Amino acid sequence: MKQAERPGLHRWTRREYGRLIDHGFLDEDDPIELLDGLLLLKEPQHSPHRTAVLLVAKAVERAFGEGWFVQTQSPIILDDRSEPEPDVCVVRGSARDYVDAHPTRPALIVEVAQSGLAIARGRKAAAYARARITDYWIVNLIDRVLEVHREPARPGPARRHWGYASIETLAADATVRPLAAPSMGVRVADLLP
């Protein structure tokens, strides 16, 4: 009945979202992503943001190596009401494996956040945790740190809200090891613009 977070707001399904695109209400250049049924406007791409995205893509490509590919600002499918476009995500296989459908379960998602920090920690973290994304990083441009979110969980008696049980904040001189490629360390300094 009443929705807990934004009471009353219509939640779009992926099917409806697809029809919006087909009928020209949205096009590929629109800075919009479907997250939990909301058509979210994405954080503006100022140059530090863009630089960080490129740095992250390069660093994680090196860390994961063969058998993985890295996509930037491209759609993934989480569930019936979420088709977000994370800044960077690492997916198993090769790009050709996803000709017919977007990837669904990236091994790592990275968001670069400045003005969108609250959303990256709040709504996006909740949606990613609900989709059991086990490794979610936020490159926090405000504090120049990397936030590593792990252990998706739904605690509390009501068990209604998803989130991450473990959040580590790493400074520039630290090194992070992706869960799915633990032998390769990534220096946080290499991710920061």
Add this chain to the structure above:
Amino acid sequence: MRSSRHAIPCIALVTLTRAAPVDSIRVMASDEVKTRRFSRAEYDRLIELGVFQPGEPIELIGGELMVAEPQGAPHYTATQKTAKVLERAFGPGWTVRAQGPIGLDDDSEPEPDIAVVPGGPDDYGRAHPSRPALTVEVAESSLAIDRHHKGSVYARAGLADYWVLNLVDRVLEVYREPVPDRAARFGWRYARREVLDASARATPLAAPGSSITVSQLLP
């Protein structure tokens, strides 16, 4: 926020200052998100194209697509009773519309529970009415939205007489005199708000000779 030099060489654990793990998150509603807005022309086209599920109770309020409150028995009963009472109060020359669309402005097409508009049904065969003389929302779980969200859009459109039939407290809230207010959701609000209990009487601005007892509207 900085890691210590003596920390474990590869991963530095730092005290959490802002990002909070899930068990300490209160609600995730505090981040006010920006979403794609729709114009009324776009909204009409979405309906024409059949993008929404048939019967989905959607309305466009200030560019946002809102889902109308589910119709419980008290809500439906209150709507019917209010329609009947207002038909009698306004008399000939007016039409009482129940949950019909109103072409309010460029980014709003609400479907208020009741709207009293001048003229007959044929006057609106080509376009929805835009300025009801009286607008009524019946509110149970939608109370906050009806008061502040819709109230602000109705005030912005200059609707002179807006009633919220509050089923939670069994009162009628009468809103009048729209005024600009930057702090309001859509830049406008009603300057006057009167709360009438079941035994009180209300008179619509556009039907000054009539008198309605609030209990006649309540389920």
